[in-house]
Amino acid sequence: MPTDAQLLARISSDATGESLRALYRAYAGELYGFALNALGDRGTAEEIVQEVFTRAWRHAEAYDPTRGSVRTWLYQIARHAIIDQRRRASVRPALALHEPRDEQDPEGLSIERAMLGWQVAAALEKLTPEHRQVIRLAHVQGLSVKEIAERLELPEGTVKSRTWYALRSLRLVLEEMGVRA
Structure with missing residues (x-):
């Protein structure tokens, strides 16, 4: 089983998305809890988790193992995303863009949904x-x-x-x- 650092190193070259999925499975739940605790809104917390993994995917090369674990790095990204979200919320009211919840996936943390979001973001670019x-x-x-x-x-x-x-x-x-x- 590859380490988190190995998975992160493979993200940008992994066409199947398996490395990203593995990291998502390992950390999405706790990052969601962290964001929910900080923001108090489930939809916004879901967006933060998606943003964390989007940034990790786009900037995987920025990870420096001498400065901490992958988990620490992901939490740092989450912290910055939460700060960014709070700044945006203080400048303008939040838009209600949340999709209805899937009964099978009440927290909206479907890996496939997140992967599709990242793929659409990459395609838009x-x-x-x-x-x-x-x-x-x-x-x-x-x-x-x-x-x-x-x-x-x-x-x-x-x-x-x-x-x-x-x-x-x-x-x-x-x-x-x-x-x-």
Whole structure:
């Protein structure tokens, strides 16, 4: 069985995601408890856990074993994510973007759901800035076509076509990554 440090070292080159899944299984529960205790909101705590593993995946090379264990490093990432969340919450009210809970997974800590979130985040980074922007406005912030058009100072028809092409591009990138809808 590989050590946590070995799993972390393999994350960026592991196309199957097994290394990340193993670390997630080992630490997601306790990180969730840490975030829930700090923030008092289940949905936000879930987002923090996802953010921790997204950052760990993107910046696995930043881990320095001489400065502590993988567990300590993950908690440090969680602490920073919690601080970031508190800053955001103090600047603007939190958006209610939480999905309904799955009865089989009441805490929302499904590994597959988290992996899909990371894969979508990675796929979004491969899109053009215009496509990324319109997807975030429509599907993350929940703005209407009219609201997006006003914000971007574009005709509504342009917003509709840009959204359609952005979603098509996202679907193609996800398929290239091996993610099937």
